[in-house]
Amino acid sequence: MALGTLYVVATPIGNLQDFSPRAQQTLAKVNWIAAEDTRHSRTLLQHFGLNTPLIALHEHNEQAASASLLTRLLAGESGALISDAGTPLISDPGFLFIQTVHAHQIPVVPIPGASAVISALSVAGFPADKFNFEGFLPAKSHARRECLQNLATVTRTLVFYEAPHRIVETLEDMAEIFGETRQATLVKELTKVYETVLHASLPEIISWLTAKTERQKGEFVIVVAAAPPPDIQEISPEAQRILKLLREAMPLKQAAKLTSEITGLSKNSLYSLALAQEKDV
Secondary structure (H helix, E strand, O other): OOOOOEEEEOEOOOOHHHOOHHHHHHHHHOOEEEEOOHHHHHHHHHHOOOOOOEEEOOOOOHHHHHHHHHHHHHOOOOEEEEOOOEOOOOOOOOHHHHHHHHHOOOOEEEEOOOOHHHHHHHHHOOOOOOEEEEEEOOOOHHHHHHHHHHHOOOOOEEEEEEOHHHHHHHHHHHHHHHOOOOEEEEEEOOOOOOOEEEEEEHHHHHHHHHHOHHHHOOOEEEEEOOOOOOOHHHOOHHHHHHHHHHHOOOOHHHHHHHHHHHHOOOHHHHHHHHHHHHHHO
């Protein structure tokens, strides 16, 4: 018996006109559709007159659902995987299912479409030839700040998702750790009625968000400019020695600030150097 095919289908992230004819045709012809939230997806399918059966596949049942759906693919049925919005697997479940399907040499076909990451990156105004997508940062402050500190010297554009109830706190952490001069683009409610693209420094974005609390509602993508490469040649050996000694006695940020006060060098450059030195240890 011929194997079935699994189609990985992107759905709209807001504007329903972004749902491609190919995606609609694919969802109409498959035997079933695996969806993260069947209630949400049923509304989308009904809008387009699609009656294909829906099966729940989410982070809490992925292992069990994958085994069941694999059996159906091996029996010759074809199915589709969708997420609540956008391209599946991008900060959404489905990885284990796709991995299992590949292990059994079942064809997997992408049906491309909307992606919040790529859409935000396309309007951010930063280099996009190389970038780091970090998804959602940790919810707890300490873990989030630690993650941001590890990213502070990355010389690639950074892309994050963030929830509305954490958006201001996260941006404040970014401003403190990345530096207040770091540029960013906040993209809010992509393709929806209140879509907003704000390109500014991190403190300016925070000011805009806090000026009106309703601006903190919605779905957010944060695109942050790459860190400038530290020009260690401009940091004298004596300044590097002072930084190293202070770093052994106090937290990194405090050591960089005090070294800056002693030497007159940029605090951000010294902070980047200290991070680079830590990674080399």
